Amino acid sequence: EDQVTQSPEALRLQEGESSSLNCSYTVSGLRGLFWYRQDPGKGPEFLFTLYSAGEEKEKERLKATLTKKESFLHITAPKPEDSATYLCAVRTQGGSEKLVFGKGTKLTVNP
C-alpha cells in the first residue's frame, strides 16, 4: 500500500532560523510529488511539483528537493507569515494514480 509520512508533526522556529521538513514515501512508482501549504480555515495552496530524483524547485524562502525515497522542504530565514501546515502528496503508478497525502507538518515561526 502506498504510504506518505511527514516529519516532524509540528515544528517551532524563531524568525530567521532555517530548517527542513521531511516527506518520506513508499510507493509503487512515483509519478510526481506535490507540496502544498494550508493556512487555518483555508484549503491547501499548491507550491511545487517534483518528478524525478535530484530535481529542485524554489519559491521565495522555500526550496523543495527530491530523492528516490523522500523529499525535503527547506525553509531559509523563515518569517512569521511562513507559519502554516505544509502537506506533501504523491501520485503513483499504481491504481488510478490518485494523490495520496501525508498528514502534514505544522510550522510555527515566532517573531
Add this chain to the structure above:
Amino acid sequence: DAGVIQSPRHEVTEMGQEVTLRCKPISGHDYLFWYRQTMMRGLELLIYFNNNVPIDDSGMPEDRFSAKMPNASFSTLKIQPSEPRDSAVYFCASATGFRQPQHFGDGTRLSIL
C-alpha cells in the same frame, strides 16, 4: 480569477438529516475532486469527475454518500442520512488535467450532532 468556491462554509446539523455541500470549480478546469480531511486520516479523495462524468468513486465511504456534477460549473456532495462520524472538513478541488496541480476551495466544516 475567482478560485474554487464552496458553500456553505460551516454546517451544523443533527444526525439523520440530509446534508448537501456545493462546489463551483474554476472556469475551464475539466477535473473536479471531492476530498475529506480529518485529524486522524488527513486528506482523502472521495470521488472525482472529468468533464462532468464521475470517474472514480472508490473513496466514497458508504452508500449514504453521493455526488453529482450536472454541469461544468457546479457539483454537489450529499450525505443522507448523516452520522456523527461524518463530521470533517470537506474540500472541493479542480484542475486543468488529471496530473496538473489541484486548486482547492476553502472547504465546508461539517459537524453532525
